[in-house]
Amino acid sequence: MRVVIADDTMLTREGIARVLADAGVEVVASVGDPESLVREVIRTRPDAAVVDIRMPPTHTDEGIVAAGRLRQEAPGIGVLLLSSYVEPDYAMRLLESQPGGIGYLLKDRVFDGVLLVDALRRLRDGETVVDPTIVARVFERRRRVDPLATLTEREREVLALLTEGLSNQALAGRLHVTERTVEAHITSIFSKLGLVDEPGVHRRVLAVLTYLRA
Amino acid sequence: MTRAAPVTRGGSGRLILVALALVCGGFAVTGLPPSEPLVTTYGAASPTAHVLGQVTGLSLLVAGSLALLAGRARPPGALLVAAGVLWFAPDWAGWEGGVPLVRGVAAGVAPLLPVLLLAVLASLVGGRRARLACLAAGVVIGALSTGFVAVDDPFLDPACWPTCSDSAVLVTSRPDLADLLGQALAVARVVLGVAVGAAVVGRLVRASALSRRWERGLLGAMALTGGSEAAYGLALLARVESAEDSLFVASYLARAGAWTLLALTSVELTWRHRARRRALSRLAVDLERAPAPGSLAVTLRAVTGDRHLEVLYPVGRDGRHVSADGAAAAEATGTGRTSTPLRRGTQTVALLVHDLAVLPVDALDQVLGPAARLALENERLAAEGLARMHDVQASRRRIVTAGDEARRRLERDLHDGAQQSLLALAYTVRVARGAAGRSGQGVALAELDLGLAKTQAALDDLRDLAHGIHPAVLSEAGIGVALRSLAERSEVPLELAEVSAERFEPSIELAAYAVVRDATERAARQDAEVLVVRVLHRDDVLVLLVDGAPGEVPPEIHDRVGALGGRVAVTGTRVRVELPCGS
Numbered sequence: 001m002r003v004v005i006a007d008d009t010m011l012t013r014e015g016i017a018r019v020l021a022d023a024g025v026e027v028v029a030s031v032g033d034p035e036s037l038v039r040e041v042i043r044t045r046p047d048a049a050v051v052d053i054r055m056p057p058t059h060t061d062e063g064i065v066a067a068g069r070l071r072q073e074a075p076g077i078g079v080l081l082l083s084s085y086v087e088p089d090y091a092m093r094l095l096e097s098q099p100g101g102i103g104y105l106l107k108d109r110v111f112d113g114v115l116l117v118d119a120l121r122r123l124r125d126g127e128t129v130v131d132p133t134i135v136a137r138v139f140e141r142r143r144r145v146d147p148l149a150t151l152t153e154r155e156r157e158v159l160a161l162l163t164e165g166l167s168n169q170a171l172a173g174r175l176h177v178t179e180r181t182v183e184a185h186i187t188s189i190f191s192k193l194g195l196v197d198e199p200g201v202h203r204r205v206l207a208v209l210t211y212l213r214a
Numbered sequence: 215m216t217r218a219a220p221v222t223r224g225g226s227g228r229l230i231l232v233a234l235a236l237v238c239g240g241f242a243v244t245g246l247p248p249s250e251p252l253v254t255t256y257g258a259a260s261p262t263a264h265v266l267g268q269v270t271g272l273s274l275l276v277a278g279s280l281a282l283l284a285g286r287a288r289p290p291g292a293l294l295v296a297a298g299v300l301w302f303a304p305d306w307a308g309w310e311g312g313v314p315l316v317r318g319v320a321a322g323v324a325p326l327l328p329v330l331l332l333a334v335l336a337s338l339v340g341g342r343r344a345r346l347a348c349l350a351a352g353v354v355i356g357a358l359s360t361g362f363v364a365v366d367d368p369f370l371d372p373a374c375w376p377t378c379s380d381s382a383v384l385v386t387s388r389p390d391l392a393d394l395l396g397q398a399l400a401v402a403r404v405v406l407g408v409a410v411g412a413a414v415v416g417r418l419v420r421a422s423a424l425s426r427r428w429e430r431g432l433l434g435a436m437a438l439t440g441g442s443e444a445a446y447g448l449a450l451l452a453r454v455e456s457a458e459d460s461l462f463v464a465s466y467l468a469r470a471g472a473w474t475l476l477a478l479t480s481v482e483l484t485w486r487h488r489a490r491r492r493a494l495s496r497l498a499v500d501l502e503r504a505p506a507p508g509s510l511a512v513t514l515r516a517v518t519g520d521r522h523l524e525v526l527y528p529v530g531r532d533g534r535h536v537s538a539d540g541a542a543a544a545e546a547t548g549t550g551r552t553s554t555p556l557r558r559g560t561q562t563v564a565l566l567v568h569d570l571a572v573l574p575v576d577a578l579d580q581v582l583g584p585a586a587r588l589a590l591e592n593e594r595l596a597a598e599g600l601a602r603m604h605d606v607q608a609s610r611r612r613i614v615t616a617g618d619e620a621r622r623r624l625e626r627d628l629h630d631g632a633q634q635s636l637l638a639l640a641y642t643v644r645v646a647r648g649a650a651g652r653s654g655q656g657v658a659l660a661e662l663d664l665g666l667a668k669t670q671a672a673l674d675d676l677r678d679l680a681h682g683i684h685p686a687v688l689s690e691a692g693i694g695v696a697l698r699s700l701a702e703r704s705e706v707p708l709e710l711a712e713v714s715a716e717r718f719e720p721s722i723e724l725a726a727y728a729v730v731r732d733a734t735e736r737a738a739r740q741d742a743e744v745l746v747v748r749v750l751h752r753d754d755v756l757v758l759l760v761d762g763a764p765g766e767v768p769p770e771i772h773d774r775v776g777a778l779g780g781r782v783a784v785t786g787t788r789v790r791v792e793l794p795c796g797s
Contacts, residue, residue, distance in 0.1 A: 009634045015641025022648040059630075060690065084629055084677065087687045088702065089695045107637055108673045111644040111666070142707040144744045213698060 001120060004029045004044060006037040006066070007052035007082070008059075016050055016110055023113035025120070032056075034066040041074050048078035048120045050110075053090070064094055067102060078123025082107045088134050092209050095128065100202035103129025103165070128165030128202045130209075135163045138212045147211075150192045158185045163208050167201050228282045228291075235275040235295045238302065254308035254376045256466040259457035263466060267305070270470040273477035274298030280484045284491075289334040289432070294480055297334075300327040301473060308376035318383030321376060322363040325355055325399050328406040328443045334476075335410055335436060338429065339417070351406060358399050366392035373454045400450035407444030411437045422551075424520050424569045428486075431479035439472040493517040494581045501586035508538035510593065514566070514578075522551075524567040527594040529601045535565060538593060540600025558587040563594050610777035615721045618684075622720075625684035633676055640669040685727065692716070693723045693749060697730060706737040706745055713749045718756055718795050725774050726758050729782075729791050732771055733763035740764045742787075751795070758791040 003025055007013045010032070017027045029040035033056050041049060049070060053063035067079040080103040083090055091104040103123050109131060110116050119129045139148065139160060148156060161171050168186070172179045190197045195211055198204045257264035278294030306312060306320035329352045336344035367387035368377050414437040418426060446465045449455075455462055497513045511525040526535035526543050537543050551569060555562040556579070566578075582590075647662040680686075688696035694713045701708040708730075717723070730747055737745050748759040764787050775782050780793035 009630075009638075011638030012634055012641070015638050015644075018645045019641055022645050084633055085686060086677070087691075087695075087699055089687065089691055089699060093691075108640060108670060111637075111640045113644065113648065137702045141702045142704060144707045144709065213702075 001048065001117075001124065002026045002028045002044065002046040003120060004031070004037065004040050004046045004049045006031050006034070006049065006055065006063070008032045008055050009052075012052070012107070016116075019111055019113045019116060020050075023117045025117055034062045034069075037066055038069050038073060041070055041077065045074065046077065047124050048080060050080050050082065050116075050120070052107075053081050053083045064097060067094075067098060071098065071101070077101070078120060079103070080105060080119055080123055080129065082110060084108075086131075086133050086137060088138050088209065088213060091130055091134050092206065092213070095130075095202065095206050095209070100128060100200065101126055102202075104134065105129060105131045106133055109133070122165065122170065125167070125170075126201070127167050127170060128205050130164050130205060132160075132164055135160055138163070138209060141212070147193055151189060155185055155189050155192075158182065159189050159208065162186065162189075163205055163212075165201055165205050228285075231292050231295050232279045232282050235279045235298060238299050239272050239275045241302075254310065254374060254378070254457070255305050256457050256463065257305055258308070259463060263457075263463060263470075266467060266470045266474075267301075270474045270477070271298050271301040273474050273481075274301055277477035277480040277484070280481055284484050284488050289337045289480060293330055293333050293337065294477065297327065297330045297473070298477075300324060300330060303327075304376060310377060310379055314380060314382035317377055317379070318363055318381050321381075322359050322383065325359045325362075325403070326352065328403055328410070328440075329355055331410050331436065331439055331443065332406060335413055338432075339413075351402075355399065355402050355406075358395055358402060362392060362395040362399060365395065373456055375455050397451065400447045403447030403450070404444045405447075407440045407442070407447060409440075411440030411444065414440065422569055427519065429483075432476070432483055435472065435476040435479045439469070439476050442468040442472040490517050491581070494578050498581040498583060498586045501589040502583065508593075510564070510590070511538060514568075518568065520569045523569070526553075526565040526567060527597040528562055528565065529598045534601075536597050536601040538597050540597050540602075540604050542601070542604070556582065556587075556590060558584075558591050561591075563587060563590045607777075607779065610773075611721070611779070614774055614777040618721055618724050621684040622689060625680045625686060628676065628680040628683070629686070633673065633680070636669060636673050636676060640666065640673065643669060688723055688727050689720060693718065693726050696723070696727055697747060697749070700727070700731060700734065704734040704738070704745070706734055706742050708734055709744060709746045711746050711748050713747065714751045714756075716751055718793075721778055722756055722793050722795050725778055725780070725793055726756060726791065728774055729758055729767075729771055729789065730760060732768060733760045733789060736765045737763050754794060754796060756793040756795045758789075758793070760789040760791075762787050763789055 003020060005013055005016050005020075005027060007016065013030050013032065017030055020027050028044040028046050031037050031040055037049065037051065051063045051066060051070075053061060055062040055066070063081050067081060070077055070079055078101050079098075081094060082105055084107050086106060094102060094104050101123055103119055105116075105119055122129055139156070148159075151159065158171065158175070161174060166174065168179050168182045171182045175182070186197065189195075193211060195207060198207045257267045274294050275298035278291040278296075278298060281289070281291030281294060283291075300323060303320040303324035307317050307324055309317060329348070332351050333348045336348040363381065363383050364385040365388040366381065367384055367389065368374070368379060368381050370387060370389050371378070414433045418430060418433050418437075421429065442465070446462075446469055449461050449465050453459060453461065457463065457466075493513070494517060497510070497517065500513070501510065508525075511523065514525065515521055515523045524537065524543065526537060528534070529536050535543050551567060553565050553567045556564045556566065643662055643665045647659060647666060650658040650662055685696055685699070687699050692715070694710075694715050697708075697710055697713055701710060718726075726749060730745075733745055733747075736742075742762055742764055744762055746759075746761040748757075750757045750759075767782055767784055767789055772782050775791055775793060778793055780791060783790045783792075
């Protein structure tokens with residue numbers, strides 16, 4: 001798999017490059033700003049890009065804007081955005097602004113090469129990636145009446161993985177069950193929560209996050 | 215700074231002028247014969263001209279007397295009385311049966327009438343240049359006129375105007391020179407009339423709306439008068455003057471109408487001036503009765519019609535000025551505006567910023583007695599107290615916002631510095647761990663795993679620390695998103711019943727956030743069941759309602775909200791916070 005890295009901090013850029021190289025991923029370019037990112041992606045046509053959300057010039061949401069441009073310039077590319085903040089709202093804003101093939105990971109998740117490579121593969125396969133810490137935060141929220149209380153232990157596990165952006169097939173692989181079983185769980189969960197199952201992983205994740213954060 | 219011309223004081227001089235006006239008026243009405251065998255005055259030519267001429271002269275005398283009695287400064291009443299006297303001068307000059315010396319003197323002074331028009335204008339404009347121009351015109355026309363009567367021999371005048379009788383002031387008979395001087399006088403009249411007319415129009419165009427409203431009647435009348443005098447001068451250049459020539463009769467009637475209008479507009483000004491003085495006197499009485507703060511400005515605006523008039527009070531020794539409510543005010547005086555100090559003893563207790571044209575500052579100064587000045591001083595002290603309070607409030611706000619800004623920078627620095635370095639360290643350890651794993655170094659692998667876990671823990675701590683210093687989500691996404699994020703961390707269920715999605719000033723957002731965060735902490739300590747939060751935007755106020763928070767709201771929350779001009783009200787377990795948010 002070929003990857004482009006964009007982060008304005010050289011230490012982080014090099015760190016990610018080393019972790020990826022260590023995991024056998026080819027880093028074809030490593031840049032520090034959005035303009036260079038778009039240019040290098042057009043030039044090298046990678047499978048995925050790892051992009052810091054905060055980049056010059058304003059250090060706010062340049063990464064998200066760049067992700068939108070990448071998806072126009074190189075359709076089919078997976079974009080994994082990195083953030084230092086455990087803020088579900090940032091992840092949701094990202095999912096809302098992009099049609100799919102997009103991921104939101106915390107930066108300190110990235111030094112686990114296996115996890116990082118897994119996230120990039122999932123993006124390449126058209127799945128969505130939402131950091132487990134974010135999902136955990138949404139799930140752990142204290143509520144007066146907890147809708148998740150009606151779910152079984154197994155159903156909560158399925159819902160969490162589903163919210164992280166796994167497809168039915170990936171879910172089945174992760175839980176060592178058949179896809180039919182996964183589908184049955186999902187149908188049960190959605191009916192208990194009163195949700196309509198949305199077509200497509202991306203929209204399904206958004207629907208669940210929106211529901212849980214309401 | 216331009217000061218209004220001083221009010222005529224010295225009562226005896228004033229009364230003498232008024233008496234002169236009365237005597238002259240009496241003579242005009244009773245003494246002058248309406249008709250003569252020879253028609254050498256316009257009054258003798260037709261009853262209409264006679265009546266109108268009498269009305270004109272008398273109204274000038276009355277207008278001048280009224281202005282003198284009312285003590286009005288601009289235009290001076292004395293000028294109007296003089297104009298009234300000069301208006302009758304041609305009648306005296308043309309009085310065949312009159313005393314020759316009177317006739318001669320009257321003929322000599324009659325051409326000075328337009329100079330008085332210039333003098334009225336000069337009194338309105340003020341300043342050295344206007345006075346000099348006026349003096350120069352008087353000297354020139356006076357000299358021409360004196361020369362004229364000294365050489366003009368009525369016996370040799372075929373037109374017999376204004377008299378055929380002998381002249382008591384004739385020095386030597388020089389018809390050619392008399393003709394020349396007569397022409398020069400006519401030219402001077404034209405020049406003067408046109409100049410006054412143009413100057414008046416210019417002043418009307420340039421004046422502020424307020425002074426235009428105040429003076430336009432008088433100025434309009436002056437323009438007409440200037441025009442009619444110029445027309446009369448042109449007629450004199452074109453033909454030989456005679457009361458039987460319809461051109462001259464028309465010119466006389468026009469002049470009479472214009473001067474009458476001038477007198478009437480002056481009376482109207484006097485009337486308004488009196489009303490203003492009365493209102494000022496009432497104000498002075500009101501001031502002595504300890505009025506509500508700011509009433510001086512309100513009353514003065516009503517009295518003068520100057521809607522932008524300000525009463526400012528000096529505060530402290532730094533030359534700062536504030537309005538009655540203590541709000542800072544620039545003593546900036548725009549075009550046509552000026553400032554006038556009101557004093558108590560040697561100390562300035564108030565400063566009036568007003569239109570140049572309208573405020574009878576000296577009149578105000580006269581009516582303000584010691585008690586009124588003491589009241590003004592009281593108002594100044596109250597304004598000073600309020601100003602100091604505003605200062606303290608502004609200072610509190612600055613301290614809070616400066617602290618917030620410092621914390622925001624600190625968070626940013628932690629994020630961009632220490633956090634990035636720790637991340638880089640984690641990557642390095644991670645790669646080392648990979649290498650150790652491949653080369654089968656079991657002990658190193660275990661140690662590196664431990665190192666990675668510790669780095670991760672340090673990163674988590676650092677992130678919590680940074681979030682505690684300043685929640686980045688608040689400044690980036692606003693109070694609604696930040697509260698949702700807080701709800702996900704809170705140990706006690708936090709329900710967001712209604713939260714405005716709007717953005718507010720950073721310090722406002724931070725204050726609201728701090729109130730809710732404090733409530734969640736107190737609720738967690740006291741095992742509360744649920745917190746319900748509402749953030750509403752009502753009429754420039756952010757209203758924050760937190761229900762279910764037990765215990766006391768700590769002083770730092772009160773301080774923070776108070777510094778932003780807001781307030782905290784606690785009823786039972788409901789905390790209600792109001793923060794003025796300007797927009």
